[in-house]
Amino acid sequence: MxxxxxxxxxxxxxxxxxxxxxxxxxxxxxxxxxxxxxxxxxxxxxxxxxxxxxxxEPILSVGTGNSNVSSASIEKNNNDETSWCLILVNRWNAIPEDYDIDLTELSNGQAVDTRIYPALQNMFDAARADGVYPVVASGYRTAEKQQSLMEEKIATYQAEGYTVSQAKAEAETWVAIPGTSEHQLGIAVDINADGVKSNGSEVYKWLKQNGYRFGFILRYPPSKTEITGVSNEPWHYRYVGIEAATEMNDQNLCLEEYLRERD
Ligand SMILES: [Zn+2]
The missing domain is CATH 1.20.5 (Single alpha-helices involved in coiled-coils or other helix-helix interfaces)
Known part of the structure; x- marks a missing residue:
């Protein structure tokens, strides 16, 4: 043991x-x-x-608001054939200082960027063939013209009893701050009716249904005001090219959203 x-x-x-x-x-x-x-x-x-x-990947950080997205898009598309018509100009993205423009004058004295003229003509021909008679109420604008439009709008609101700052804020939802208007690019047009053979609502309806086929988009749809920073403007059409316009129309995207998706 x-x-x-x-x-x-x-x-x-x-x-x-x-x-x-x-x-x-x-x-x-x-x-x-x-x-x-x-x-x-x-x-x-x-x-x-x-x-x-x-x-x-380029790292860009310019300005505020949506500018990061847009600057990247502009940068990315610089070598692209369509970059000129996809430029983003809004209250957060001013027109580049060296922006170059070649204008074509229309029969009523308005002018547009020469590159959009054929598409605009085709669109108007198609509208007339459908019995709708549009006119270009406003095409290219200089910075001075944009400034005077802004001042007029502010004065109108002040006359209605708004304070200066209220009038300015209200005016800025209707008139682009000088340097941030697409009209200064020459690739946007305000289209109205001729007032004789057609009325405004006929023209707006036709444009909304057909504009994209010619490369034009309703730039400020009422449902996108918060993204575009501009109130509903049924007359303001912007050229982006047929491909982009078709995609934006099919997917219900405004330009800001379209460019963000392309990134
Ligand atoms: Zn406009």
Missing amino acids: VNCNNNSSGYERKRTLKQRSRKRKNHMILRLISVAAVIGLLWYCINGLNLKEVSP
Whole structure:
């Protein structure tokens, strides 16, 4: 029995020693794993940073509001054939200072960017063929013209009893702040009825249904006021090209949304 006990205690001691050395081994393995993990983490961080540094994506941050999206879009489309007609100008995105424009004068004295003239003519021909008679009430505008329109609108609201700041705020929802009007680009037109053969609602209805086929979009739909920053203007049409206009019409997107989706 004693022997047996002795034997058994000797066996126990051996087991304890074995366990200790196994524990030590395990401890070493754990330490090695931790060191490997730290090295791996460091390697990952360094490589991650390197990837970010060589990323080809342009990082743009200009101005406020929607400008990040739009600047990126303009940048991205710079080499694109259609970039000129997808330029975004709104209250958050002023016209570039070096913006160049070549005008074509219309028969009633208004003018538009030469590049949109054929599409505008085609659209008007198609409308007349359908018995609808539109006229271009306003095409290209200079910055001075835009400024005087703004002043007139503010004065109108002040005459109605608004304070100066109220009148200014109200006017700015109807008239674009000079430097931010699409009319200064020459690729937007206010279209009204001739007032004899057609009335306004006939013309607006026809344009809304058919404008996109000629590359023109209703620029400020009533449902998109918060995105465009402009109240409903059923007469204001903007040229974006047939492809973009069709997509925007099919998906019910305003220009801001369309450009954001393209990013
Ligand atoms: Zn307009």
